[in-house]
Amino acid sequence: MGEEVEEQEFGGSDRGRFREKLRRSLDVLARMLEEQRFDATDPMTGLEVELNLIDDRGMPALRNAEVLDAIDHPDFQTELARFNVEVNVPPTALHHGGFGRLEQSLRERLDEARQRTASQDADLVMIGILPTLGPEHLQAPSMSADSRYSVLNDQVIAARGEDIRISIEGAERLEMVADTVLPEAACTSTQLHVQVRPDRFAAYWNASEAVSSLQVAIGANSPYFLGKELWRETRIPLFEQSTDTRSEELQAQGVRPRVWFGERWITSVFDLFEENRRYFPALLPVVDDEDPVAVLDGGGTPGLAELRLHNGTIYRWNRPVYDVADGLPHLRVENRVLAAGPTVADTMANAAFYFGLVRSLAESERPLWSRLPFAAADENFHAAARDGIAAEVAWPGHERIAATELVLRLLPAAHEGLVDWGVQPAEADRVLGIIEGRARRRVNGAEWLVRRVRERSREGRLAALRATLLDYRDRMHTGEPVHTWD
Template sequence: MGQEVDPQIFTREDRTAFRAKIRQSLDVFSRMLRDATFDAARPMTGVEIELNLIDVDGMPALRNEAVLEAIADDDFQTELGQFNIEINIDPRGLDGDGLSLYEKTIRDDLNHADARAQSVDAHLLMIGILPTLKPGHMTPSTISANPRYALLSEQVLAARGEDIAISISGAERLSTTSESIIPEAACTSVQLHLQVSPSDFAAYWNASQAIASTQLALGANSPFLLGKQLWHETRIPLFEQATDTRSDELKAQGVRPRVWFGERWITSIFDLFEENVRYFPALLPVLDDEDPEQVLAAGDTPSLSELRLHNGTIYRWNRPIYDVIGDRPHVRVENRVLPAGPTVIDTVANAAYYFGLVKAIVEADRPLWTQMSFSAAEENFTAAAKDGIGSSIYWPGVGTVGVTELVLRKLLPMAADGLDALGVSSADRDTYLGIIEQRCLTGRNGATWQIDRFRSLYEQAGTDRADALRAMTLDYRERMHSNEPVHTWD
């Protein structure tokens, strides 16, 4: 969820000072982009995975503090809900066996963590939205103890001035309200990080936006929320609504939402940070003692903590990241499109598809984003979230086409070329892209498996709806531990 903050009350003076400081930081960042040396010698990648906690019956386990204490590993951290934790995987290159090393590292870490979690009566589950969540889990009392979360919730509700409304129509309809941002905790995702040079950032961000719909369709894994079957990737509308600071009147005026696909192709990473400052008031106006102009003038690297903290409260599906490691600044694209799960091998296959395809599109003779409107990319994104692997989208030179046909005929060969360009071994390339190919051929991903399994339990076996969702969740957990790709699940 971002940088740590202490409990506090913000004054008008705090907000005025923060606005001045963030504008100063934006000016410093502009000068750095022009003059500084950024770390981009070797393409580095990273992975973060948000996880749910369940008990032996498949119900949410509100035990993240006890689980983290049992795991005792700094790579695991709290998330918004007491039924969430997150793991951060050490960054690495993809060349050689980088992808299979990711798979081994993630499996080993999660197996160890799950074994430790069982000592406090909890189990880890990689899934986009936990199907057994009930309204009683969506209350302020289930927010994690970390002060940042309560403070962020208070600021979102204060900016909004009324309870958060959740309204989603899919196969069924859900309409509810919340007095906190805890519904956001239901959205557990995988975040893929790709370090690039500032000069290449715009191309990688534009490419990531253009292919986000295909990622979402292939990887959809969130069809249920509070007992209702909604979109194939219900995370998308839920996250958009759960952190919306706008009243209906502000929406009508065209005020931008904080969960945002965006509204245009960009020419520089600066465009995105400048939009952050121009469009979005601070939710957490926490001031740092650093004077970025003085630090830069002294030949050192400013942390730009206000700029980074503010960026962390604007939830773009492809977010720009500025960071400093060992006094060396770098920038990266944080791809936030995918849900967690179903298995580690599926997760790495999704990563291989993204890293390979975005590389190929950036290196193409004619940029993809010059051949389609930004609004078309956004419409594709919504269509993929609604209909998942069965969706149809617009693609330049093709027209409206089924996602699976587009991926099989056009995008998978491009992703393979991109992985080759990144130095990925042929064995890794074929293994992980082969999983994506089989998903397309079978039409099965996490969302379709969940829907089919639930229907077989609820409609054919005549099980109670809540019991069917719970049994499906336990079946899912068993198959998740097999690490067999979801397209092979019975």
């Protein structure tokens, strides 16, 4: 949720007005889809990376305001906690060297940011969850000053009606209770955007859902939270639970969670926005002055502010996005399953694998999702989060198959998809070679972290986590992909 929201209280009339305006926005969206009002001439891709801040001892640095002042660049923004920032890389088309420009932009921004923050006792780290976080870092004073976060926090807690209970059982077990949504801030991700034509949106979203398990298995990078070794991609269960507005009774009744994989393959982007309206009460019922019908009738492009704001408070792992750029509306799939890091090289390899494989599957004559039950895709996703590089998944033609073996089999399809986007074959070989290296060596960020911490077990858990995180930080800044670190 990137929109600005002022401190305010909401009443029943606000929610009623918002609901009606949301229905009106959906009617306008349906018209726009029917009338083919969307820009699809030169599809763009984009990239956002959430970053953690640590001090020279490897502990969280609650200094994002000072860091952002030092960086002084509009592409860097606040995130929920004071130990987080986010960098947005300008969108670009992948052809004619666009993928290389995306990678260069990310490298340049991070290098410049690190130089400017050297005096702030705060270094940038790309990692799914800071392993040195403690309960004291997840209290209200750690929340960023931006009012949108406090408003969202208040609404989530009010909707739930009780404290948030988090229970994760992996290699070790974690039980905790939180009275804010700040455990969500522990989860830092890489978000990939791909713009698609409305008539192809369903295929790209379905393909994104199908491959999410493979993305997580090969890219897992958050095995520790609050000193405990949990899932290889602990971000997944932690994020699902820390923003859950449902009480235990509502969960038992089958009410949908706000962090959601989904429950079915779709036939249109409208299906997802309609599900948003039908299943999820508004957390932030802020009503805009725009009359979308009048704007559309007048030949303009409606902003659909209510639709966008509501969508921003429903955290699908593959989220539909309606946006307007240069006066033209477009649609994107926002892929949110990946942890941040470990390096720029790894991040771009993850992006290449996603962009290429999704295009190949979405444009296939025989859709994968016609042969893979949606429930199996959901189960695959959570199995990959739990087991990481060691995961096994269900796949057409296989009862179960090792995720690493399936990734290797699908690399040619990912390569073909990248070339179809306009990426040069040599560049596709280079970045996908990193995915191949991880799969063959069975090493990703999570595996590297766990092995190193276990090697240091005699030092005590916190000391081992701190030393390993600093080692990780230093290796991250070399730029060499994680599967080559040892």
